[in-house]
Amino acid sequence: MDIQKISGKKCSCGRVHQIPIKEVIIEENALDQAAELLKKTTNQRKIYLTLDQNTKKAAGAELKEKLLKADFEVVEILLKERKGDDHLVPEPEALYKIIENIEHDGYVLACGSGSINDLTAYAAHKMQLPYSIVATAPSMDGYASSVSSITVDGVKQTYNTTPPELIIADLNTLKAAPWKMIQSGLGDLLGKVSSLLEWKLGVAIFDEYFCQEAFEMVESLLNDLFNNSEKIIAREKEGIEILTKGLIYSGVSMMMVGSSRPASGTEHHISHFFDMYAGIFQKSVPTHGIKVGTASFISSNFYLKLLETDFNEFELEHNREGREKEIREAYLDKADGILELLDQRWEHDLITKEDLLNQEEQIKSNIREFKDYLESVEGILDDFGFFERKDVKNLNRDWLKKAVNHGFELRFRYTISTLLRQAGLLEKWGDHVLSKLDEKLSD
Ligand SMILES: [Zn+2]
Ligand SMILES: [Zn+2]
Numbered sequence: 001m002d003i004q005k006i007s008g009k010k011c012s013c014g015r016v017h018q019i020p021i022k023e024v025i026i027e028e029n030a031l032d033q034a035a036e037l038l039k040k041t042t043n044q045r046k047i048y049l050t051l052d053q054n055t056k057k058a059a060g061a062e063l064k065e066k067l068l069k070a071d072f073e074v075v076e077i078l079l080k081e082r083k084g085d086d087h088l089v090p091e092p093e094a095l096y097k098i099i100e101n102i103e104h105d106g107y108v109l110a111c112g113s114g115s116i117n118d119l120t121a122y123a124a125h126k127m128q129l130p131y132s133i134v135a136t137a138p139s140m141d142g143y144a145s146s147v148s149s150i151t152v153d154g155v156k157q158t159y160n161t162t163p164p165e166l167i168i169a170d171l172n173t174l175k176a177a178p179w180k181m182i183q184s185g186l187g188d189l190l191g192k193v194s195s196l197l198e199w200k201l202g203v204a205i206f207d208e209y210f211c212q213e214a215f216e217m218v219e220s221l222l223n224d225l226f227n228n229s230e231k232i233i234a235r236e237k238e239g240i241e242i243l244t245k246g247l248i249y250s251g252v253s254m255m256m257v258g259s260s261r262p263a264s265g266t267e268h269h270i271s272h273f274f275d276m277y278a279g280i281f282q283k284s285v286p287t288h289g290i291k292v293g294t295a296s297f298i299s300s301n302f303y304l305k306l307l308e309t310d311f312n313e314f315e316l317e318h319n320r321e322g323r324e325k326e327i328r329e330a331y332l333d334k335a336d337g338i339l340e341l342l343d344q345r346w347e348h349d350l351i352t353k354e355d356l357l358n359q360e361e362q363i364k365s366n367i368r369e370f371k372d373y374l375e376s377v378e379g380i381l382d383d384f385g386f387f388e389r390k391d392v393k394n395l396n397r398d399w400l401k402k403a404v405n406h407g408f409e410l411r412f413r414y415t416i417s418t419l420l421r422q423a424g425l426l427e428k429w430g431d432h433v434l435s436k437l438d439e440k441l442s443d
Contacts, residue, residue, distance in 0.1 A: 001217065001249055006256065013211035017256040021144055022165045026244050028237060030170040034063055034134060035070035038107065041165050042130060046073045046106035050098055050120045052080065052088050055112040058136045059173045063111055077101045079116065088115040090150050098123040105129075110164075113137040113181065114288070122148040125161040132166035137177035138185040138244040140288055141263060143167050144251030154279030155334075156272070163255065167248055175240045180287070182243070186232065186384050187293020189225055189246045191267040192218050193373045194299035198265030198415045200366040204359040205351055206414060208261075214253040218262050221246040222373060229380055266302065266417045269407035270295035270400075276410075277399050280332060286391040293381060294392050297440075298404060300377040301433040302416045307367045311360040314423040316353050320346060323409075323421075330406040338409050345412045351422070378440075387440045397438075404430040 007019040022041060025033060038047070047067055051060035056078065067074050077098055081088045088094065098119060102108065108131040110120035117133050124131035125148075135143055142149075148161045196218055202208040224242045225232075231239030253262045260268075271291035278285040285291065323342060328335045367374070386392055405427055408417035420426040 001245070001252075003252065006213070006252070011211060011213055011256075013209070013213065015211070017211075017214075019252060019255050020163050020165075021167065021252070021255075024144070024167045024169075024248055026169040026171065026241055026248070028171045030168050031059060031063060031066065031134070031173065034168055035066050035072065037166055037168065038067070038072070038109070038132065039070065041132070042107045044105065044107040044130075045071065046075065048075045048077060048098075048102050048106055048108045048129075049111060050077045050079060050108070050116055050123075051111040052078065052116060055116060055136045058176065059134060059170060060111040060136075063134055075101060075106075079119070088112075088119075090115040090118045090148070092150065092152060094119050095123055095150065099126060102127050102129065107131070109134065111136060113139045113177075114142060117142055118148040118150060121145070121161040121164065122150060122159055125159075131162065131164055132168065133164045135167065135169040135244070135248075136173055137181035138169075138174050138240060138247055139177070139181035139188075140185060141188050141247040141250040143169075143248050144255060146255060151279070154282060156275050156279070169244050169248070171237055171240055171244070174244055175235050175237065180290075182232065182235070182240075183293070183384050183386065183389075184287045184289030185243050185247050186225075186229075186380070187289035187291070187296070187386070189221070189243065189250065190377060190380060191265075191292040191296045191299075192222055192250060192263055193370060193377060194267050194296055194303060194416075195261075195263050195265035196222075197303055197366060197370055198299075198413070199261050201363060201416060201419070202261070202414050204362045204366065205355060206348070209257070211257055214256040214262050217256075218250055218253045221249055226373060226376055226380070229383060233383060261413070265413070266299040266408065266415045267292050267295040269410050269413075269415065269417065270298065270403040272410050273403035273407040274395075274399060276331075276334060277396075277402075280334070283396075286389070286395070290386070290389065290392065293384075293386055294395070294437075295403075296377050297381060297437055298430070298433050299416065300374040301436065302420065302429060303367050303370070304374050305429060306416060307364055307371070311353075311356050314353060314356060314425075316351065316356070316422050317424055318350055318422060326406060327409055330402050331409070341412055342409065348412075349414060349418060349422070356419075382440075387443065393441045395441075397434075401430065401434060404434065 108124040111134045203210045274285045331338045
Protein backbone atom coordinates (compact mmCIF):
# COMPACT_ATOMS: atom_id res chain seq x y z
CA MET A 1 0.00 0.00 0.00
CA ASP A 2 1.37 3.32 -1.01
CA ILE A 3 -0.29 6.59 -0.10
CA GLN A 4 1.42 8.42 -2.94
CA LYS A 5 -0.31 6.07 -5.37
CA ILE A 6 -3.72 6.96 -3.96
CA SER A 7 -3.26 10.64 -3.33
CA GLY A 8 -3.80 13.33 -5.93
CA LYS A 9 -4.84 11.02 -8.76
CA LYS A 10 -8.23 10.52 -10.24
CA CYS A 11 -9.79 7.43 -8.69
CA SER A 12 -12.22 4.99 -10.29
CA CYS A 13 -14.90 6.49 -8.02
CA GLY A 14 -14.57 9.77 -9.90
CA ARG A 15 -12.96 11.69 -7.06
CA VAL A 16 -9.41 12.81 -6.54
CA HIS A 17 -8.45 11.64 -3.06
CA GLN A 18 -6.11 13.95 -1.21
CA ILE A 19 -4.17 12.25 1.56
CA PRO A 20 -1.91 14.78 3.23
CA ILE A 21 0.15 12.11 5.02
CA LYS A 22 3.65 12.04 3.56
CA GLU A 23 4.85 8.67 4.75
CA VAL A 24 3.79 5.65 6.79
CA ILE A 25 6.65 3.54 8.10
CA ILE A 26 5.78 0.24 9.75
CA GLU A 27 9.02 -1.63 10.36
CA GLU A 28 11.25 -3.16 12.96
CA ASN A 29 13.68 -0.52 14.21
CA ALA A 30 11.67 2.26 12.56
CA LEU A 31 12.68 4.39 15.53
CA ASP A 32 16.21 4.49 14.16
CA GLN A 33 14.88 6.28 11.09
CA ALA A 34 12.83 8.86 12.97
CA ALA A 35 15.45 11.64 13.08
CA GLU A 36 16.37 11.19 9.42
CA LEU A 37 12.73 11.18 8.35
CA LEU A 38 12.03 14.33 10.31
CA LYS A 39 15.01 16.07 8.72
CA LYS A 40 13.62 15.20 5.32
CA THR A 41 10.19 16.47 6.34
CA THR A 42 10.94 19.73 8.12
CA ASN A 43 13.54 22.47 8.40
CA GLN A 44 12.57 23.08 11.99
CA ARG A 45 15.15 22.06 14.57
CA LYS A 46 12.94 22.41 17.59
CA ILE A 47 10.75 19.44 18.41
CA TYR A 48 7.91 19.50 20.90
CA LEU A 49 7.67 15.90 22.02
CA THR A 50 4.49 14.81 23.82
CA LEU A 51 4.43 11.57 25.79
CA ASP A 52 3.34 10.08 29.09
CA GLN A 53 5.11 7.88 31.60
CA ASN A 54 4.19 4.68 29.76
CA THR A 55 5.06 5.80 26.26
CA LYS A 56 8.25 7.38 27.52
CA LYS A 57 9.33 3.97 28.70
CA ALA A 58 8.05 2.21 25.59
CA ALA A 59 9.80 4.42 23.05
CA GLY A 60 9.84 8.08 24.08
CA ALA A 61 13.10 8.17 26.01
CA GLU A 62 14.94 6.38 23.23
CA LEU A 63 13.35 8.60 20.62
CA LYS A 64 14.41 11.74 22.48
CA GLU A 65 17.98 10.53 22.69
CA LYS A 66 18.07 9.84 18.97
CA LEU A 67 16.67 13.27 18.17
CA LEU A 68 19.19 15.01 20.40
CA LYS A 69 21.98 13.07 18.78
CA ALA A 70 20.77 14.28 15.40
CA ASP A 71 21.04 17.88 16.66
CA PHE A 72 17.39 18.52 17.23
CA GLU A 73 16.37 20.62 20.19
CA VAL A 74 13.74 18.67 22.14
CA VAL A 75 11.10 20.18 24.42
CA GLU A 76 9.59 17.29 26.31
CA ILE A 77 5.93 17.63 27.29
CA LEU A 78 5.12 14.90 29.76
CA LEU A 79 1.39 14.34 30.19
CA LYS A 80 -0.01 12.83 33.35
CA GLU A 81 -3.15 10.84 33.97
CA ARG A 82 -5.65 12.22 36.48
CA LYS A 83 -5.54 10.84 39.97
CA GLY A 84 -7.45 7.59 40.11
CA ASP A 85 -7.18 6.89 36.37
CA ASP A 86 -4.75 4.32 35.06
CA HIS A 87 -4.57 5.93 31.64
CA LEU A 88 -4.53 9.36 30.11
CA VAL A 89 -7.93 10.79 29.18
CA PRO A 90 -8.04 13.23 26.23
CA GLU A 91 -9.39 16.16 28.21
CA PRO A 92 -9.02 19.93 27.79
CA GLU A 93 -6.66 20.11 30.78
CA ALA A 94 -4.10 17.90 29.04
CA LEU A 95 -4.67 19.84 25.84
CA TYR A 96 -3.88 23.15 27.59
CA LYS A 97 -0.74 21.65 28.98
CA ILE A 98 0.49 20.90 25.46
CA ILE A 99 -0.55 24.25 24.02
CA GLU A 100 1.04 26.10 26.95
CA ASN A 101 4.39 24.54 26.17
CA ILE A 102 4.32 25.13 22.43
CA GLU A 103 5.54 28.35 20.85
CA HIS A 104 4.74 29.57 17.39
CA ASP A 105 7.61 27.83 15.74
CA GLY A 106 8.96 24.33 15.74
CA TYR A 107 7.59 20.89 15.03
CA VAL A 108 5.19 18.81 17.07
CA LEU A 109 5.85 15.12 17.56
CA ALA A 110 3.64 12.76 19.54
CA CYS A 111 4.88 9.52 21.01
CA GLY A 112 1.94 7.38 22.06
CA SER A 113 -1.39 5.93 20.95
CA GLY A 114 -5.05 6.97 21.21
CA SER A 115 -5.23 9.80 23.73
CA ILE A 116 -1.79 11.28 23.14
CA ASN A 117 -2.36 11.20 19.40
CA ASP A 118 -5.78 12.87 19.67
CA LEU A 119 -4.52 15.56 22.03
CA THR A 120 -1.32 16.32 20.16
CA ALA A 121 -2.94 16.39 16.74
CA TYR A 122 -5.50 18.86 17.98
CA ALA A 123 -2.95 21.03 19.79
CA ALA A 124 -0.74 21.17 16.69
CA HIS A 125 -3.74 22.03 14.58
CA LYS A 126 -4.71 24.86 16.94
CA MET A 127 -1.15 26.20 16.93
CA GLN A 128 -0.95 25.78 13.15
CA LEU A 129 2.18 23.69 13.41
CA PRO A 130 3.00 20.52 11.48
CA TYR A 131 2.91 17.28 13.38
CA SER A 132 3.95 13.64 13.19
CA ILE A 133 3.28 10.59 15.35
CA VAL A 134 5.48 7.81 16.63
CA ALA A 135 3.01 5.04 17.43
CA THR A 136 3.50 2.94 20.56
CA ALA A 137 0.56 0.51 20.39
CA PRO A 138 -1.70 -0.99 17.71
CA SER A 139 -4.75 -0.04 19.76
CA MET A 140 -7.10 1.98 17.52
CA ASP A 141 -7.51 3.26 13.99
CA GLY A 142 -6.98 6.96 14.72
CA TYR A 143 -3.34 7.40 13.66
CA ALA A 144 -4.23 8.38 10.12
CA SER A 145 -7.05 10.73 10.89
CA SER A 146 -8.27 14.24 10.27
CA VAL A 147 -10.35 14.32 13.43
CA SER A 148 -9.53 14.17 17.13
CA SER A 149 -11.88 13.07 19.84
CA ILE A 150 -11.58 15.08 23.02
CA THR A 151 -13.65 14.45 26.14
CA VAL A 152 -15.28 17.66 27.32
CA ASP A 153 -17.28 17.49 30.55
CA GLY A 154 -17.45 13.73 30.26
CA VAL A 155 -18.75 13.83 26.71
CA LYS A 156 -16.67 12.80 23.71
CA GLN A 157 -16.55 15.47 21.04
CA THR A 158 -15.03 15.23 17.59
CA TYR A 159 -12.89 18.07 16.24
CA ASN A 160 -11.24 18.59 12.89
CA THR A 161 -7.46 18.43 12.91
CA THR A 162 -4.59 18.30 10.46
CA PRO A 163 -3.40 14.73 9.81
CA PRO A 164 0.16 13.79 10.74
CA GLU A 165 2.89 14.18 8.12
CA LEU A 166 4.65 11.00 9.24
CA ILE A 167 3.32 7.92 10.97
CA ILE A 168 6.23 5.98 12.38
CA ALA A 169 5.45 2.57 13.83
CA ASP A 170 8.39 0.61 15.20
CA LEU A 171 7.32 -3.01 15.34
CA ASN A 172 9.69 -3.71 18.23
CA THR A 173 7.76 -1.20 20.31
CA LEU A 174 4.34 -2.29 19.08
CA LYS A 175 5.07 -5.97 19.64
CA ALA A 176 5.73 -5.18 23.29
CA ALA A 177 2.51 -3.19 23.79
CA PRO A 178 0.24 -4.30 26.66
CA TRP A 179 -2.08 -7.15 25.65
CA LYS A 180 -5.14 -5.04 26.34
CA MET A 181 -4.04 -2.55 23.69
CA ILE A 182 -3.51 -5.31 21.15
CA GLN A 183 -6.98 -6.64 21.98
CA SER A 184 -8.36 -3.14 21.56
CA GLY A 185 -6.80 -2.70 18.14
CA LEU A 186 -8.04 -6.08 17.06
CA GLY A 187 -11.55 -5.15 18.20
CA ASP A 188 -11.52 -1.88 16.29
CA LEU A 189 -10.31 -3.61 13.12
CA LEU A 190 -12.72 -6.53 13.48
CA GLY A 191 -15.56 -4.00 13.53
CA LYS A 192 -14.83 -3.23 9.87
CA VAL A 193 -16.55 -6.47 8.86
CA SER A 194 -19.92 -4.99 9.68
CA SER A 195 -19.06 -1.39 8.88
CA LEU A 196 -18.12 -2.33 5.31
CA LEU A 197 -21.46 -4.11 4.95
CA GLU A 198 -23.25 -1.09 6.41
CA TRP A 199 -21.62 1.03 3.72
CA LYS A 200 -22.82 -1.34 1.00
CA LEU A 201 -26.29 -1.30 2.55
CA GLY A 202 -26.33 2.48 2.21
CA VAL A 203 -25.15 2.17 -1.38
CA ALA A 204 -27.81 -0.44 -2.24
CA ILE A 205 -30.77 1.40 -0.74
CA PHE A 206 -29.79 5.06 -1.09
CA ASP A 207 -27.24 4.97 -3.88
CA GLU A 208 -24.70 6.52 -1.52
CA TYR A 209 -21.26 7.50 -2.70
CA PHE A 210 -18.99 4.49 -2.97
CA CYS A 211 -15.27 4.07 -3.62
CA GLN A 212 -14.26 0.61 -4.72
CA GLU A 213 -10.58 1.32 -4.00
CA ALA A 214 -11.24 2.34 -0.40
CA PHE A 215 -13.57 -0.64 0.08
CA GLU A 216 -11.09 -3.11 -1.34
CA MET A 217 -8.29 -1.67 0.71
CA VAL A 218 -10.14 -2.26 3.97
CA GLU A 219 -11.33 -5.66 2.84
CA SER A 220 -7.82 -6.80 2.04
CA LEU A 221 -6.70 -5.61 5.49
CA LEU A 222 -9.48 -7.71 7.01
CA ASN A 223 -8.52 -10.66 4.92
CA ASP A 224 -4.95 -10.43 6.23
CA LEU A 225 -6.29 -10.21 9.75
CA PHE A 226 -8.45 -13.31 9.45
CA ASN A 227 -5.63 -15.31 7.88
CA ASN A 228 -3.04 -14.34 10.45
CA SER A 229 -4.83 -13.96 13.73
CA GLU A 230 -2.63 -16.50 15.58
CA LYS A 231 0.42 -14.52 14.55
CA ILE A 232 -1.08 -11.48 16.22
CA ILE A 233 -1.85 -13.42 19.37
CA ALA A 234 1.73 -14.72 19.40
CA ARG A 235 2.95 -11.14 18.88
CA GLU A 236 4.96 -12.23 15.88
CA LYS A 237 6.40 -9.47 13.80
CA GLU A 238 4.22 -10.35 10.83
CA GLY A 239 1.06 -10.43 12.94
CA ILE A 240 1.65 -7.10 14.63
CA GLU A 241 2.55 -5.60 11.28
CA ILE A 242 -0.76 -6.77 9.83
CA LEU A 243 -2.72 -5.37 12.76
CA THR A 244 -0.90 -2.04 12.68
CA LYS A 245 -1.24 -1.73 8.93
CA GLY A 246 -4.92 -2.61 9.18
CA LEU A 247 -5.55 0.12 11.70
CA ILE A 248 -3.53 2.82 9.98
CA TYR A 249 -4.93 2.15 6.53
CA SER A 250 -8.52 1.95 7.81
CA GLY A 251 -7.83 5.53 8.79
CA VAL A 252 -6.57 6.25 5.29
CA SER A 253 -9.79 4.78 3.83
CA MET A 254 -11.81 7.24 5.89
CA MET A 255 -9.67 10.08 4.60
CA MET A 256 -10.25 8.92 1.04
CA VAL A 257 -13.99 8.91 1.50
CA GLY A 258 -14.09 12.02 3.66
CA SER A 259 -16.16 10.32 6.36
CA SER A 260 -16.02 7.30 8.64
CA ARG A 261 -18.50 5.42 6.40
CA PRO A 262 -16.08 2.55 5.54
CA ALA A 263 -15.02 2.02 9.13
CA SER A 264 -17.94 2.69 11.42
CA GLY A 265 -21.45 1.24 11.66
CA THR A 266 -23.71 -0.46 14.20
CA GLU A 267 -20.73 -1.82 16.16
CA HIS A 268 -19.35 1.70 16.61
CA HIS A 269 -22.71 3.21 17.46
CA ILE A 270 -23.12 0.69 20.28
CA SER A 271 -19.68 1.68 21.56
CA HIS A 272 -20.44 5.41 21.26
CA PHE A 273 -23.68 4.90 23.18
CA PHE A 274 -21.70 3.40 26.05
CA ASP A 275 -19.32 6.36 25.98
CA MET A 276 -22.25 8.71 26.21
CA TYR A 277 -23.71 6.86 29.21
CA ALA A 278 -20.26 6.70 30.80
CA GLY A 279 -20.19 10.49 30.57
CA ILE A 280 -23.69 10.96 31.93
CA PHE A 281 -23.31 8.49 34.81
CA GLN A 282 -19.59 9.08 35.41
CA LYS A 283 -18.74 5.40 35.11
CA SER A 284 -15.74 3.90 33.38
CA VAL A 285 -16.27 1.65 30.36
CA PRO A 286 -13.93 -0.61 28.37
CA THR A 287 -11.63 0.94 25.74
CA HIS A 288 -13.01 1.88 22.34
CA GLY A 289 -11.68 -1.23 20.62
CA ILE A 290 -12.85 -3.63 23.32
CA LYS A 291 -16.37 -2.23 23.03
CA VAL A 292 -16.33 -2.20 19.23
CA GLY A 293 -15.01 -5.76 19.10
CA THR A 294 -17.66 -7.00 21.51
CA ALA A 295 -20.36 -5.13 19.61
CA SER A 296 -19.16 -6.80 16.39
CA PHE A 297 -20.56 -10.00 17.83
CA ILE A 298 -23.96 -8.30 17.70
CA SER A 299 -23.66 -6.62 14.29
CA SER A 300 -22.24 -9.72 12.60
CA ASN A 301 -25.10 -11.79 14.00
CA PHE A 302 -27.59 -9.30 12.59
CA TYR A 303 -26.11 -9.60 9.12
CA LEU A 304 -26.05 -13.38 9.19
CA LYS A 305 -29.67 -13.41 10.24
CA LEU A 306 -30.61 -10.92 7.55
CA LEU A 307 -29.17 -13.29 4.98
CA GLU A 308 -31.60 -16.00 6.11
CA THR A 309 -34.61 -13.70 6.15
CA ASP A 310 -37.17 -13.38 3.39
CA PHE A 311 -37.53 -9.62 2.89
CA ASN A 312 -41.22 -10.21 2.12
CA GLU A 313 -41.70 -10.75 5.82
CA PHE A 314 -40.63 -7.20 6.60
CA GLU A 315 -43.44 -4.84 7.49
CA LEU A 316 -41.94 -1.38 7.47
CA GLU A 317 -43.51 1.08 9.80
CA HIS A 318 -42.29 4.66 10.03
CA ASN A 319 -43.52 5.65 13.44
CA ARG A 320 -41.99 8.99 14.24
CA GLU A 321 -43.76 9.49 17.54
CA GLY A 322 -42.54 6.14 18.78
CA ARG A 323 -38.97 6.98 17.82
CA GLU A 324 -39.18 10.39 19.51
CA LYS A 325 -40.54 8.89 22.69
CA GLU A 326 -37.79 6.28 22.80
CA ILE A 327 -35.11 8.88 22.12
CA ARG A 328 -36.35 10.95 25.06
CA GLU A 329 -36.23 7.89 27.29
CA ALA A 330 -32.85 6.60 26.16
CA TYR A 331 -30.92 9.80 25.56
CA LEU A 332 -31.87 11.65 28.74
CA ASP A 333 -30.35 15.14 28.71
CA LYS A 334 -28.81 14.49 25.29
CA ALA A 335 -32.24 13.89 23.73
CA ASP A 336 -32.63 17.34 22.17
CA GLY A 337 -29.59 16.92 19.94
CA ILE A 338 -30.68 13.44 18.87
CA LEU A 339 -34.21 14.63 18.14
CA GLU A 340 -32.74 17.33 15.93
CA LEU A 341 -30.81 14.64 14.10
CA LEU A 342 -33.99 12.60 13.70
CA ASP A 343 -35.59 15.64 12.15
CA GLN A 344 -32.74 15.97 9.67
CA ARG A 345 -32.72 12.32 8.70
CA TRP A 346 -36.38 11.47 8.83
CA GLU A 347 -37.31 12.15 5.20
CA HIS A 348 -34.09 10.63 3.91
CA ASP A 349 -34.60 7.35 5.75
CA LEU A 350 -38.21 6.76 4.65
CA ILE A 351 -37.82 3.68 2.53
CA THR A 352 -40.63 1.53 1.23
CA LYS A 353 -40.98 -2.21 1.19
CA GLU A 354 -40.61 -2.02 -2.55
CA ASP A 355 -37.23 -0.25 -2.23
CA LEU A 356 -36.14 -3.05 0.01
CA LEU A 357 -37.42 -5.88 -2.17
CA ASN A 358 -35.75 -4.31 -5.20
CA GLN A 359 -32.43 -4.52 -3.43
CA GLU A 360 -32.92 -7.84 -1.63
CA GLU A 361 -30.70 -9.77 -4.01
CA GLN A 362 -27.99 -7.13 -4.01
CA ILE A 363 -27.95 -6.86 -0.22
CA LYS A 364 -27.86 -10.61 0.21
CA SER A 365 -25.09 -11.04 -2.31
CA ASN A 366 -23.05 -8.43 -0.40
CA ILE A 367 -23.57 -10.39 2.81
CA ARG A 368 -22.77 -13.69 1.12
CA GLU A 369 -19.41 -12.30 0.02
CA PHE A 370 -18.67 -11.55 3.67
CA LYS A 371 -20.22 -14.70 5.12
CA ASP A 372 -16.87 -16.26 6.05
CA TYR A 373 -15.77 -13.13 7.84
CA LEU A 374 -19.10 -12.78 9.64
CA GLU A 375 -18.99 -16.37 10.79
CA SER A 376 -15.40 -15.99 12.00
CA VAL A 377 -16.01 -12.96 14.20
CA GLU A 378 -17.11 -14.98 17.21
CA GLY A 379 -14.15 -17.35 16.99
CA ILE A 380 -11.67 -14.49 16.72
CA LEU A 381 -13.20 -12.78 19.75
CA ASP A 382 -12.89 -16.08 21.58
CA ASP A 383 -9.28 -16.55 20.51
CA PHE A 384 -8.39 -13.07 21.66
CA GLY A 385 -10.03 -13.62 25.03
CA PHE A 386 -12.73 -10.98 24.73
CA PHE A 387 -15.35 -13.04 26.53
CA GLU A 388 -12.96 -13.66 29.42
CA ARG A 389 -12.32 -10.02 30.02
CA LYS A 390 -13.74 -8.80 33.27
CA ASP A 391 -14.82 -5.46 31.83
CA VAL A 392 -16.70 -7.26 29.05
CA LYS A 393 -18.33 -9.72 31.45
CA ASN A 394 -19.34 -6.77 33.61
CA LEU A 395 -20.81 -4.70 30.82
CA ASN A 396 -23.96 -3.11 32.16
CA ARG A 397 -26.73 -5.21 30.55
CA ASP A 398 -29.31 -2.46 30.76
CA TRP A 399 -26.98 -0.09 28.90
CA LEU A 400 -26.15 -2.82 26.42
CA LYS A 401 -29.81 -3.36 25.59
CA LYS A 402 -30.33 0.38 25.22
CA ALA A 403 -27.19 0.68 23.07
CA VAL A 404 -28.42 -2.06 20.74
CA ASN A 405 -31.91 -0.58 20.49
CA HIS A 406 -31.08 3.11 20.30
CA GLY A 407 -27.39 3.47 19.37
CA PHE A 408 -28.29 3.86 15.70
CA GLU A 409 -29.98 7.21 16.48
CA LEU A 410 -26.58 8.73 17.31
CA ARG A 411 -25.55 9.39 13.72
CA PHE A 412 -27.18 10.32 10.45
CA ARG A 413 -26.10 7.04 8.94
CA TYR A 414 -28.31 4.25 7.65
CA THR A 415 -27.32 0.91 9.16
CA ILE A 416 -28.80 -2.54 9.62
CA SER A 417 -30.04 -1.32 12.99
CA THR A 418 -31.97 1.49 11.33
CA LEU A 419 -33.50 -1.03 8.95
CA LEU A 420 -34.43 -3.45 11.73
CA ARG A 421 -35.95 -0.62 13.74
CA GLN A 422 -38.08 0.40 10.75
CA ALA A 423 -39.14 -3.22 10.38
CA GLY A 424 -40.04 -3.38 14.06
CA LEU A 425 -37.51 -6.18 14.61
CA LEU A 426 -34.60 -4.49 16.32
CA GLU A 427 -35.65 -5.34 19.85
CA LYS A 428 -36.49 -8.94 19.00
CA TRP A 429 -33.28 -9.60 17.08
CA GLY A 430 -31.33 -7.64 19.66
CA ASP A 431 -32.69 -9.66 22.57
CA HIS A 432 -31.88 -12.84 20.72
CA VAL A 433 -28.25 -11.93 20.09
CA LEU A 434 -27.83 -10.46 23.56
CA SER A 435 -28.91 -13.73 25.13
CA LYS A 436 -26.32 -15.50 22.96
CA LEU A 437 -23.72 -13.03 24.13
CA ASP A 438 -24.79 -13.58 27.72
CA GLU A 439 -24.18 -17.28 27.26
CA LYS A 440 -20.69 -16.60 25.97
CA LEU A 441 -19.97 -14.34 28.90
CA SER A 442 -21.22 -16.72 31.54
CA ASP A 443 -19.03 -19.60 30.38
ZN1 LIG B 1 -13.07 2.68 15.87
ZN1 LIG C 1 -12.01 6.49 -4.89
